[in-house]
Amino acid sequence: MxxxxxxxxxAAAALLLGVVVGPADLPLDAVWDGLLGxxxxxxxxxxxxxxxxxxxxxxxxGGSLAVTGAALQALVRNPLADPYLLGLSGGAGLGxxxxxxxxxxxxxxxxxxxxxxxxxxxxxxxxxxxxxGAVLDTRVLLLSGVVVGAFAASLMGAIIAxxxxxEVRNALxxxxxxxxAASWRAFGVFTAYAAVPLLxxxxxxxxxxxxxxxxxxxxxxxxxxxxxxxxxxxxxxLLTAAAVSVSGIIGFVGLVIPHAVRLLxxxxxxxxxPAAFLLGGVLLLVADAIARxxxxxxxxxxxxxxxxIGVPVFVLLVRRWAK
Amino acid sequence: MSLRNLTALAVMAAVSLACEDxxxxxxxxxxxxxxxxxxxxxxxxxxVSLAPGHTELLFAVGAGDRVVGRTRWCxxxxxxxxxxxxxxxxxxxxxxxxxxxPDLVVxxxxxxxxxxxxxxxxxxxxxxxxxxxxxxxxxRAADLLGTITGQKATSDSLIDWLSREIxxxxxxxxxxxxxxxxxxxxxNPPIVIGxxxxxxxxxxxxxxxxxxxxxxxxxxxxSMETIVERDADLILIASDSGIPAWAERPEWRVVPAVRDxxxxxVHGTEFSRPSFRAPAAIRRVRAALQEWHRR
Amino acid sequence: MGEVIFETKNVEYRYPGGPEVPxxxxxxxxxxxxxxxxxxxxxxxxxxxLLRLLLGTLRPDRGEALAFGRWATEWxxxxxxxxxxxxxxxxxxxxxxxxxxxxxxGRYPHxxxxxxxxxxxxAAVDHALRRCDVAHLSDRWVATLSxxxxxxxxxxxxxxxxxxxxxxxxxxxxxxxxxxxxVFELTAELVREHRMAGVLxxxxxxxAARFVDRLVVMHRGAARASGPPAAVLSDAVLEEVxxxxxxxxxxxxxxxxxxxxxxxxxxxxxxxxEQQRE
Numbered sequence: 001m002x003x004x005x006x007x008x009x010x011a012a013a014a015l016l017l018g019v020v021v022g023p024a025d026l027p028l029d030a031v032w033d034g035l036l037g038x039x040x041x042x043x044x045x046x047x048x049x050x051x052x053x054x055x056x057x058x059x060x061x062g063g064s065l066a067v068t069g070a071a072l073q074a075l076v077r078n079p080l081a082d083p084y085l086l087g088l089s090g091g092a093g094l095g096x097x098x099x100x101x102x103x104x105x106x107x108x109x110x111x112x113x114x115x116x117x118x119x120x121x122x123x124x125x126x127x128x129x130x131x132x133g134a135v136l137d138t139r140v141l142l143l144s145g146v147v148v149g150a151f152a153a154s155l156m157g158a159i160i161a162x163x164x165x166x167e168v169r170n171a172l173x174x175x176x177x178x179x180x181a182a183s184w185r186a187f188g189v190f191t192a193y194a195a196v197p198l199l200x201x202x203x204x205x206x207x208x209x210x211x212x213x214x215x216x217x218x219x220x221x222x223x224x225x226x227x228x229x230x231x232x233x234x235x236x237x238l239l240t241a242a243a244v245s246v247s248g249i250i251g252f253v254g255l256v257i258p259h260a261v262r263l264l265x266x267x268x269x270x271x272x273x274p275a276a277f278l279l280g281g282v283l284l285l286v287a288d289a290i291a292r293x294x295x296x297x298x299x300x301x302x303x304x305x306x307x308x309i310g311v312p313v314f315v316l317l318v319r320r321w322a323k
Numbered sequence: 324m325s326l327r328n329l330t331a332l333a334v335m336a337a338v339s340l341a342c343e344d345x346x347x348x349x350x351x352x353x354x355x356x357x358x359x360x361x362x363x364x365x366x367x368x369x370x371v372s373l374a375p376g377h378t379e380l381l382f383a384v385g386a387g388d389r390v391v392g393r394t395r396w397c398x399x400x401x402x403x404x405x406x407x408x409x410x411x412x413x414x415x416x417x418x419x420x421x422x423x424x425p426d427l428v429v430x431x432x433x434x435x436x437x438x439x440x441x442x443x444x445x446x447x448x449x450x451x452x453x454x455x456x457x458x459x460x461x462x463r464a465a466d467l468l469g470t471i472t473g474q475k476a477t478s479d480s481l482i483d484w485l486s487r488e489i490x491x492x493x494x495x496x497x498x499x500x501x502x503x504x505x506x507x508x509x510x511n512p513p514i515v516i517g518x519x520x521x522x523x524x525x526x527x528x529x530x531x532x533x534x535x536x537x538x539x540x541x542x543x544x545x546s547m548e549t550i551v552e553r554d555a556d557l558i559l560i561a562s563d564s565g566i567p568a569w570a571e572r573p574e575w576r577v578v579p580a581v582r583d584x585x586x587x588x589v590h591g592t593e594f595s596r597p598s599f600r601a602p603a604a605i606r607r608v609r610a611a612l613q614e615w616h617r618r
Numbered sequence: 619m620g621e622v623i624f625e626t627k628n629v630e631y632r633y634p635g636g637p638e639v640p641x642x643x644x645x646x647x648x649x650x651x652x653x654x655x656x657x658x659x660x661x662x663x664x665x666x667x668l669l670r671l672l673l674g675t676l677r678p679d680r681g682e683a684l685a686f687g688r689w690a691t692e693w694x695x696x697x698x699x700x701x702x703x704x705x706x707x708x709x710x711x712x713x714x715x716x717x718x719x720x721x722x723x724g725r726y727p728h729x730x731x732x733x734x735x736x737x738x739x740x741a742a743v744d745h746a747l748r749r750c751d752v753a754h755l756s757d758r759w760v761a762t763l764s765x766x767x768x769x770x771x772x773x774x775x776x777x778x779x780x781x782x783x784x785x786x787x788x789x790x791x792x793x794x795x796x797x798x799x800x801v802f803e804l805t806a807e808l809v810r811e812h813r814m815a816g817v818l819x820x821x822x823x824x825x826a827a828r829f830v831d832r833l834v835v836m837h838r839g840a841a842r843a844s845g846p847p848a849a850v851l852s853d854a855v856l857e858e859v860x861x862x863x864x865x866x867x868x869x870x871x872x873x874x875x876x877x878x879x880x881x882x883x884x885x886x887x888x889x890x891x892e893q894q895r896e
Contacts, residue, residue, distance in 0.1 A: 023545070024552035042579070046548045049577045077712045110511065170509045173544060178512045180547055183573035203731045210726060212712040219675070220706075221779075222699030222727035267713040270732075292546045297538065299512065299546040 003264055004275075011059070011278045014285040018055025019047060021289045023296035054182035057190060058288040058302075059281035061179075061243045062253050064194050066280025067273055068236045068243075069254025070261070071201050074208045074269065075232045076138045082255035083240040086145035086233075090152030091121025092244040093175050097156050100171035101163040110174065111181075111245040118241035121148050126233060136229040177248035177303030179288055190246050197235035198277075204228060205269035212267070250303045252310025253280050259317045283309070353467060356432040356460075357452040366473045367427035367449070371420050373412035374431040376455040376596040378403055380465055381429070383481060383599050386472040392423035399592055399600075417442050427471070429453060456541065457521050458489065461597040481599055488602040489528065492609075496530045502612070504531035504587070505555035505580060508542050510569035513550060517543050521597050526559055529608035551578050557585045557615060559608070561594035587611045620651035622687075623783050623815035624672045629681035631667055641667040643839040644681070651782060654809045654816035656826035659836030660860055665819045668836065669787055672817065674698060686782075699727035703776025705769070707788040715760045717771050721746055724778030742778050750774035750804060766797025773804060784808060786818040798822070802829045824874045827851055835859055847872050 020031050024046050033039035034047030068083040075081070083089075095117020099109045128144035129136055160168045207228045210218035219225045243250070257280040258272065265275045287305040294300060353361040371392035372378040378397040381390050387402060394412035397403045409419040414435045420428060420443070428443055430436045432452040440450050451471070453464040462482045469478020504526050506516035516522050516533065517540040523533045534555040535543065558580045560566065566586050575581045589607055593600035625648040632640040642664040649655045649672075657665045670676040671683040674690030683690045686701060703724070711720070724746065725739040747753040750770045760768060769789060776784060786805060790798040806829045809816035820826050827833060827847035835843040835850055837859040843850040851873040856864045863878040 022548050024548045042551060042554055045577045045579075046551050050548045050551065050574065166508070170512075170514065173509075173512050173514070180512045181572070181574060182547075183577075185573045206726050206729060206731055210723060212715075213709055213723070216675075216706065217704075217709050219695055220673070220699060220702075220704035221723055221775075222696040224695045262713075267715075268719075270734075292548075297535075297543065297545050297549045299544050299549070301512070301544075 007275060007278050007282075010282050014282040015055050015059060017289050018058065018285050019051045021293055022046070022051060023293050023299070049184070050182070053184045053187045054179050054288070055285055057182045057187045057246070058179050058284045060187070060191055060194065061247055061250070062257075062284025062287075063277035063281040064198060064239050064243055065250065065253040065284070066257035066261075066276040067198060067201060068239050069280075070258035070269070070272055070276045071204075071208065071232055071236050072254070073258055074211050075229060075236070076142055077212065078142065079259065080255070081142070082251070083236065083243075084149070084249065084251060084254070085142060086122065086237060086240075087125045087148030087152065088118040088121045088145075088237055088241055089244065089249045090149035090156070091117040091119070091124075092241065093117070093249065094152040094156045094159075095120075096174060096248075097159055097168075097171040100174070101159055101167050103167070114248075115241050115245035117152070118237070118244055121152060122234075122237040122241065124148050126237075135226060136233065138229065141233070173301060175248050176301030177250040177306075178291070178299070178301050179247050180299070181246070186246060190242060193242050194239055197239040200231060200235045201239075202273050204232065205273055208232075208269040209267070248301070248303065250284065250306055252306045252314070253284055256310045256313050256317065257283060260313065263317075263320070353451070353471060355451045355467065356454040356463070359452070361449055361451045361471070363427065363449050363471060365426075367425075367471065369423065369425045369427070370472075371409060371423050371425040371428045372397065373409075373415055373420075373429060373436075374453075374455065374596075375399065375412075375592075376461070376598060377429045377431070377453060377464070377468075379596070379598045379600075380455070380461070380468055381472070384465060384469045384472065384474045384478040386468065386474055389472065392420060392425060399598070415439050421446070421448075427451065429468070431455070455597050456519070457524050458485070458597050458601060461599075461601075462486070465599075485599060485602070492528045492602065492605055496528070497613075501530055501532040502556035502616075503534045503553070504557050504559040505534045505550065505553065505578075506559050506561075507567075507569075510567070510572070510575065512544050513547055514542050514544050515550065517541055522559075522561060522594065524597075525561075525594065525601070525605050525608055528605045530612055531557070531559065531608075547574050547577065555580050557587050557612075560586055560588045561590065562588070563590045565590075585615075587615050620653070620813060620815075622648050622650050623685065624649040624817065625682075625684040626668070626671060626678075627682045627684075629668075629671055629678045629683050631671060631676055631678050633667075640679070640839050642671060645836075645839075645841045646681075647834055647841060647844060649783075649815045649817055651815045652809070652813040653831040654806055654818070654829060655832045655834060656830035657817065657819045657834045657836060658821070658823045658826055659842075662838075663836035663859070664839040665836045666787060667839075668834075669785060669817065669819050673702065673704060673785060696727050699779060701781050702783045702785060703773075703779045703781040704785045704787065705772045705776050705789045706786075707791050709768075709772065711760055716756070717752065717758050717760060717763070718743060718747070718756045720760050720771055721775045721778050724775035727779060742780060746774040746777040749777060749808070751800075764797075766793050766800060769793060769797065769801055770804065773801065773808075777808060781814065782812075783815040783817070785816075786820075788819055788821065791821060798825065802826075805829070823851070823856075827874065828869065828872050851875065 020028065026043055030039060030043050031047055034043040037044060065083055072081040072083060073079055092114040095113035096110050099113035104113065125144045125148045129141035207223035210221050210223045215225045258276050261272055261275045261279055265271045287309060288302050291300040291302045291305045355361055368389050369391045370381060370389050372381055372390055373394055375397045378390060378393045379399050381387055382400050390406055392409045393403050393406050395408040395410060409423060410416045412431055413433060417439050425448060428448060428450045430440060430450055430452040432454045443450050454460045455464050462485060465478045465482055469475045506522050508514040508516055515535050517538040518533060518536045519539050520541040526533055534553040565588055569575050570581050589611055593604040627646050628644050629642060630640050630644060631642045645668060657668060659665045671678055672690060674685060674693055677691045685693060721743045722735060725735055725742060729735060747756060750773050752767060752770045752774055755767060784805060790801050802825060805816060805818065808814060832845060833847050833850045834841050835855060842859055843855050853864050853866050856875050864875040865878055867874050867876060
């Protein structure tokens, strides 16, 4: 019980951090005024229209990535699985780079192109992994993901090679991840879109436990394994594609958070998934706060910060395991 | 012979050798912007230019008729259209360059060109790397190119003219406090123009203060709230497509200047690189600023 | 004896991409509640395939495979898991698991996605643990158990499902004699106590013969013989099916077979045979 209280407290603290901390050096009372709609216009705008939606969006994206990572690790029975192993980060990157470099017009061009690229990659990987008709082989899934991802990355390389330098650099910076496009509208769209896959995944929390025993035992214990694999794969992919289209490719959250949560909450997904959501949200919020303020006014890509945090955490986890 | 006489003789010999050098070569020993000396036997007659700014400069100093190759991005003056393109200027295709049979290749000074430069040097083709990021770079480059191509008289007079124009513009800046201008290079992630950039120089000379003048970089990635905090008076846009699409996005509309549509738009290629068209460009911005003031 | 739980009618199955000869051909059998049936035969005879057809894992190409009166493949997995407990030869958990939790997995077919296990569920778990004599292992990590202990835990898990049928698929193949006997005894007892239908697929013909009510001897996809062990096990049948000479004997009224050794060369060069069959 105390674990949950602690986690919820951490979540509240992180959200507070996201609102209080930032490169615009705002004193606490100014932030408070801003929240309540009083005081300086600029401060209000920063606090209510930039920091709040950004903090919430970062939290939800982090949570979604963590849940996706946990579900995929169960699906492919591999603790090193992460949301980007399924090739869709390559597809998203390709879509985004293509949109940027070919200067596709429209405000939503890049996110939509990233989403489109991710969905294409998902479909391709899924099709490749369907062996003998209707059976989804998870080993082939992993390999197909790697192959499709590599293919997309090489296409991206080709586009980059023939494009003018400034656009390329900007495309790559976008890919490294960031929440600068956060707004209330972006938050609303993402949450509405992510809620369904999140709930779908949570509903499968018991079959996810069973999957750890192997596909056949899981089936004999009541899991409709083929349907489960399909549902999980589609939900996880859609969730990740949404995250990528909103904030680029942010690694380590999906990989590391499920492991960290298992250390305290165990392996049963009924508690693992919600805890992962909260902890993933906390991690990404903190990472975003660091990315924004560490070198103010310069802003780092969030993906860099999560890697810097994630790698040592990962090393710690692996060492714990080896014992 | 006494030591003093020996020394005098040595000095005279050195001086006469140096004079001989100068007679033998069309130019003196030239050091380019990467610190490398440029080895030239005679004044170049087949020049390949690998940056739009360099191409424009070569034409400006009167060596345009000697340009036999240019990048696909070179667009000024209109005469360049008849010159064959060799493709990209950065990390260029060496074969395309060689196909133009050049006796001088003018690069933009960048690490990504090192491989191509080495290759050409190996084949005995002289190269020169120049920076043209701001007006000081421009004047230095003009001097170098003018010297190399034997057009020193033209380049000298151009440089003089430009210095005077800049001085005059600086002196005639409107008094009082200048409006602050935000210049955006990219929207997501937000990249703004810093102090060490040509566009920033234009703005300053035209009479607007760069909102990010405190950062001595050509550009920097910042978060939206930093942009809002700086609360620039206007947004200066140098683009052929007018007010950009990102101005409609919700997070950008939090920026007061975007919300209130305080845009000053200018277009033309003279804003994307330093050239001798700069004074005219600066005057256009100044006029646009004054027009904006009136509104 | 009781209600028909498993039934096949002329069922046939061919593996896709496999040989022309079907894995299971025209097999008809029925298993009622309260009876324990053993399916034996050499490798490739179709016994595992037959079990899979009974459990609805495979869909017959011809004929019918019914469970509880419906086509086995039509049952939702969850519904079937509330009725049939399956124990297979080997299983490994991908993450560390305590015994009590492992047995709780048997209650999953009865749990909703959100509800926590109730006292009823835990009672079923504890009962199963006691009945299978693994209660003392409740807090042990599954990975620390011996093969026999882990097998009994999985039987406990199957029991916790509160099924009306038990299926064991070569569940004792890697166990030593003691643990194998324990598994057979336990299975036979559970089938009788709860009046379940029991089916076990095994290599160990002699042992199966001593525990089951009926034996089905598979040979090249067909049921060569079916009935009480005393009626089914004869040298003729066994030699045909296992393609090896055997001698028959008896234990407690149940026929047992002894596979014969090849003729061996003696010191004098003369061929010495085994003691001739009686």
